[in-house]
Amino acid sequence: MSYLSTGLVALNNFIGAVSDAPKVKYSYVTNDTKATVEAADYFSDEVEMLNVGDIIAVSGDLDGTPFLADYVVSGNDGTTVTITAGELGTSASAAELDRVADVSARMVTLATSTTIAQATHEGKTCLLTGTGAAYTQTLPAATGTGAKYRFVVGAVNTSNHVVATQAADKLYGNVITNSTGDTPDLGQPWPAGGADTITLNGTTTGGQAVGDVIEVQDIATNKWQVTGVTTTSGTEATPFS
Numbered sequence: 124m125s126y127l128s129t130g131l132v133a134l135n136n137f138i139g140a141v142s143d144a145p146k147v148k149y150s151y152v153t154n155d156t157k158a159t160v161e162a163a164d165y166f167s168d169e170v171e172m173l174n175v176g177d178i179i180a181v182s183g184d185l186d187g188t189p190f191l192a193d194y195v196v197s198g199n200d201g202t203t204v205t206i207t208a209g210e211l212g213t214s215a216s217a218a219e220l221d222r223v224a225d226v227s228a229r230m231v232t233l234a235t236s237t238t239i240a241q242a243t244h245e246g247k248t249c250l251l252t253g254t255g256a257a258y259t260q261t262l263p264a265a266t267g268t269g270a271k272y273r274f275v276v277g278a279v280n281t282s283n284h285v286v287a288t289q290a291a292d293k294l295y296g297n298v299i300t301n302s303t304g305d306t307p308d309l310g311q312p313w314p315a316g317g318a319d320t321i322t323l324n325g326t327t328t329g330g331q332a333v334g335d336v337i338e339v340q341d342i343a344t345n346k347w348q349v350t351g352v353t354t355t356s357g358t359e360a361t362p363f364s
Contacts, residue, residue, distance in 0.1 A: 126165050127153065134180070146176040154186045166196075166204040173204050232277070233260055245270045250277035251323075251330075257283040265292045265341045276335040276353075281325035286337055291345050293317040294363065298337065298351040300329050302359050311359050315349050318363035328362040329353030 135148040153160065160183055166173060173179075177196040184190055198205030231244055234253045238261050249260070251274055260274065265288070274286055288294060294315040301310050321337055323330025332354035342348045353362065 125155070125159075126168055128168060131169065131179075146174070146178070148178045148180065149173075151179050151181045151183075152185065153181070153183050156184045156187065157190050157192065160192075160194075161206070161208065163205075164203055166206060167202070170199060170202060170204055173199060175199055178209075179206065233258070233274075236260070239263055239272060241268065241270050244272055247273070249274045251275065251280070251284045252277040253284070254278050254280045255282060257285060259285040259287050262286065262288050262292070262339065262347065263341075264289045265343065265345055265347050267343045267346075268341045271338065271340045274337045274339075276323065276330050276333055279325045279331060279333065280323075283325070284323040284330050286321040286339070288319045288347060290319075292347060293319055293345060294321070294339070294347045294349045295342075296349040298329070298349065298353060298362055300353045300355045300359055300362070302355045302357075303331065304356060310352075311355075313361040313363060315363050320364045321349070321351075321362050322364060323353060323362060327355055327357045327360045329355050331356045 130152045132150050133147055134150050136145075159165065160181055166179070173196050175196050175198060179194045179196070181192050181194060182189070183192070193209035194206040195209060196204060197207040229247055230250055231247045232250050232252055236259045239249075241263060249272060251258070251260070258280070262272065263270075274284075276284060295317065296315050297312045298315070298321070299310045299312050322328055323335065323337070325331055329335055330353060335351075335353040337349065337351035337353070340348045
């Protein structure tokens, strides 16, 4: 679609003045998308009416994915009207804000094999609760997003808790394991060294205790950084393969 003058209505004819020039607040309703509304020249049909400093409250994409946004008229050269989106000091999307601030979703239970997704699992505590069979948590492709995923053993699984990368991706960093058979309980570091799989077998490679933790971060294309602290029993062995 394109701009329709019937969608624009003046709400307040005077909302203040700068240099004695009164400003107006408008409401605009449209089925156009946010990208269309923000495209150059969208409001230029109203070059005779809109002035710099006027505010336009837009209710858009009403037949698709509705949005509500405020814009200020930031330019009018007599031919083209320019608008600027009203900013609240953040460029985060609603989904990104929910992922960080929604306390009801901080814990995600993983009782079976799962394909990990940024929208669902990033920044959460992913609790590994499956037992009696091997369950694999497959990471998304590493592209350098900086996304972090935290896996915590919620139930000991001697059939293996597994965290695996996509085929082209590799793991870099270290995991520290503490053996219940050591006196004192000494930590053993295991370097990832470009592995693509972490296996906590509930005994020698970690995951022997509830609360064992593995954290990974997408640091670059095909690269994951990994840290963790796990508990082992028996003869310690690397969790990486």
